[in-house]
Amino acid sequence: MRTQPAARATLAAFILGLPLVVRADFPAPNPEELKMTAEPKAAGTPAIYLDREQITIDNKHYESLYERIKVLTEKGKDLATVRIPYEHGAYFVKDIEGRTIHADGTVIPLTVKPSDLVDYKAKGVQLNMIVFTLPSVEVGSILEYRIKFSYDNETAIPPTWEVQQKYFTREAHFEFHPTEVDGNRPPTFTTNLPDPKKIVKDKRGFTLDLTDIPAEPDEDWMPPLNTINWRVQFYYTYFSDDSNYWQMSSGYWADEVNDFVKPTPFLTKTAQDLTTAADTPMVKATKLYAAVMSLENTDFTRARSEAERKKEKLHKIKSAEDVWKNQRGNSAGIALLYMALARAAGLTVYPMQVVNRDRAIFDPDYHSDEQLDDYIVILAMDGKEIYLDPGEKMCPFGQLHWRHTLATGLREAGSGTKVARTPSGSYKNSTVQRIAEIDVAADGSATGTVRVVMTGPESLHWRQAAIRDGSDAVKKDFNDALKDAVPEGVHVEFDHFINLDDYNSALVATAQISGSIGALTGKRLILPGLFFASHARHPFVAADKRVTPVDVHHPQIVDDDVTYRVPVGLSVESAPQKMQIDWAQHGMLKIDSKTEGTTVNVVRSLAYNYVLLGASDYVDLHGFYQKIATADQQQVVLALAAPKQGQ
Numbered sequence: 001m002r003t004q005p006a007a008r009a010t011l012a013a014f015i016l017g018l019p020l021v022v023r024a025d026f027p028a029p030n031p032e033e034l035k036m037t038a039e040p041k042a043a044g045t046p047a048i049y050l051d052r053e054q055i056t057i058d059n060k061h062y063e064s065l066y067e068r069i070k071v072l073t074e075k076g077k078d079l080a081t082v083r084i085p086y087e088h089g090a091y092f093v094k095d096i097e098g099r100t101i102h103a104d105g106t107v108i109p110l111t112v113k114p115s116d117l118v119d120y121k122a123k124g125v126q127l128n129m130i131v132f133t134l135p136s137v138e139v140g141s142i143l144e145y146r147i148k149f150s151y152d153n154e155t156a157i158p159p160t161w162e163v164q165q166k167y168f169t170r171e172a173h174f175e176f177h178p179t180e181v182d183g184n185r186p187p188t189f190t191t192n193l194p195d196p197k198k199i200v201k202d203k204r205g206f207t208l209d210l211t212d213i214p215a216e217p218d219e220d221w222m223p224p225l226n227t228i229n230w231r232v233q234f235y236y237t238y239f240s241d242d243s244n245y246w247q248m249s250s251g252y253w254a255d256e257v258n259d260f261v262k263p264t265p266f267l268t269k270t271a272q273d274l275t276t277a278a279d280t281p282m283v284k285a286t287k288l289y290a291a292v293m294s295l296e297n298t299d300f301t302r303a304r305s306e307a308e309r310k311k312e313k314l315h316k317i318k319s320a321e322d323v324w325k326n327q328r329g330n331s332a333g334i335a336l337l338y339m340a341l342a343r344a345a346g347l348t349v350y351p352m353q354v355v356n357r358d359r360a361i362f363d364p365d366y367h368s369d370e371q372l373d374d375y376i377v378i379l380a381m382d383g384k385e386i387y388l389d390p391g392e393k394m395c396p397f398g399q400l401h402w403r404h405t406l407a408t409g410l411r412e413a414g415s416g417t418k419v420a421r422t423p424s425g426s427y428k429n430s431t432v433q434r435i436a437e438i439d440v441a442a443d444g445s446a447t448g449t450v451r452v453v454m455t456g457p458e459s460l461h462w463r464q465a466a467i468r469d470g471s472d473a474v475k476k477d478f479n480d481a482l483k484d485a486v487p488e489g490v491h492v493e494f495d496h497f498i499n500l501d502d503y504n505s506a507l508v509a510t511a512q513i514s515g516s517i518g519a520l521t522g523k524r525l526i527l528p529g530l531f532f533a534s535h536a537r538h539p540f541v542a543a544d545k546r547v548t549p550v551d552v553h554h555p556q557i558v559d560d561d562v563t564y565r566v567p568v569g570l571s572v573e574s575a576p577q578k579m580q581i582d583w584a585q586h587g588m589l590k591i592d593s594k595t596e597g598t599t600v601n602v603v604r605s606l607a608y609n610y611v612l613l614g615a616s617d618y619v620d621l622h623g624f625y626q627k628i629a630t631a632d633q634q635q636v637v638l639a640l641a642a643p644k645q646g647q
Helices: 005-010 031-035 075-080 242-260 265-274 281-293 306-311 320-326 331-344 457-469 471-485 615-631
Strands: 047-057 062-071 081-087 091-101 107-109 115-122 125-133 142-151 160-162 169-177 187-191 206-213 231-236 348-354 374-381 384-388 408-413 416-421 431-440 445-454 490-498 507-516 519-521 524-528 556-565 570-574 579-583 587-596 599-608 635-640
Touching: 047 075, 062 075, 075 081, 091 125, 242 331, 242 348, 242 408, 242 416, 265 281, 265 320, 265 331, 281 331, 281 374, 320 331, 331 348, 331 374, 445 457, 457 471, 457 507, 471 490, 471 507, 579 615, 587 615
Parallel strands: 047 169, 431 556
Antiparallel strands: 047 062, 062 142, 081 125, 091 107, 091 142, 115 125, 160 231, 169 206, 187 231, 348 374, 348 408, 374 384, 408 416, 431 445, 445 507, 490 507, 519 524, 524 635, 556 599, 570 635, 579 587, 587 599
């Protein structure tokens, strides 16, 4: 079950030894709700939220979350398992109570102690997950739970109200009583509600009451939910003007960064040892990049415990110098180490910290630099700026991980610090080439080889996965991806990667294929004309309307080159037609084929040069992919050759 970020941030430290408290302070079951089998305002929904309530009394350091859910189908029973992330060690659960009510009114209370699982652990931070399952859930049941918790008296934590949920909500009530921090730091909020005026402010704080809240959008290739889901995010601020806040915040941010990367004799000598006096500035930049990229990035392996650090005589990371001495660090430390070494080598570089585009979009109205995620480095050379991602293990020089492209954050520049946005990646640096050579038998069976050559985001994805998950797991995952790309009846067996450890080269994957590829119809054998695309799940085809914007992560070129070797006794009757489908300034599909003797070669190239599109662009996007889906159904038709005269 999804819960609000306020609960995620503040529902903390459930002590496993704490007894579960169950009290009968739930409302009496509603006969109409017990009998209901569907929600007319959300046809076909697996479940609905009958009621949701979130109350934060920040001046008393208390928050409660209440939800009442009606299960309407088997799928809706999944909501019986409640998962609540929280920051371990900072907050305290006061009470957890829950129950299941069957359609006949039978009440089954929650009696099982919740599990407390470590979800993420890094330096100074541990995120745990409270998990419990409401008992005896059936289709028609009502699920009900309430959580009450407190947090440190010295802490002020304004809430975030996640108004939309996975399913339709009949009623929701939100309440926030702010802390009296001081008169110059009042609470305020940022919101994307359709009608912000529904947020009522009085002398106690803020309230919001809504009915008939639609389910959160669920469409392919959506941007981060913080841009589209209805939400209200509170914060305390000294500033009434956004630009004043970010001007001040960026200054503090730059001071902190520059303190970490401050020049030292050690860093200067290290930079000199890694380069030569005869190196050009670009050669120096690439040598230093290779040096930091070779370090262990603990965000991709693991951070060391305090005991391990002492045993291995590792320095506590207080500066870029410590990262180099340890020969390891997290992504932020390695990125800033590159910046420090580059400056020590006489290069002009600037830091930038961005909001990861796979998680959220920068919100200038939210006065908190805690929304920023990762560091990148900007190299200024020959009047140009080159964006680098040394904190992303295996990312090539001069490229960014896609989640750091078109991402906004704080950056330093020659004129000071400011809010800025990174550029988009280039489709020229994001290519996938799929090459297949296939021997076809007269009965439609086939054997052959497949090679996939990748650069840019695709190669980076698999290389980083190999570090995190191990080569065996990545081979299995890649094989599963290939299965989705080949026609039905074809078996694919991944063989090996080439250049998996060389991020400066294209990543190559090889595989063997076998199985049935053709369909016999009378005296003809019909093969898929577009081998890798005939079975593809084309995006943006099924739905003719769109509610949310589109985010395809990065531009790309996908080139297919497939050669069929035709068996003796069959001749090529037809092959895919030469064609080109254009979507001006956005995308293009080219298909061509060539027949020479007993071979048929089919090439297909799909290029798209867009990343973010508004819902208003969807009509054109939908039409483009409809044409692609139709073109990809073309076939290679082989006919039984007529016998020669006299035979």
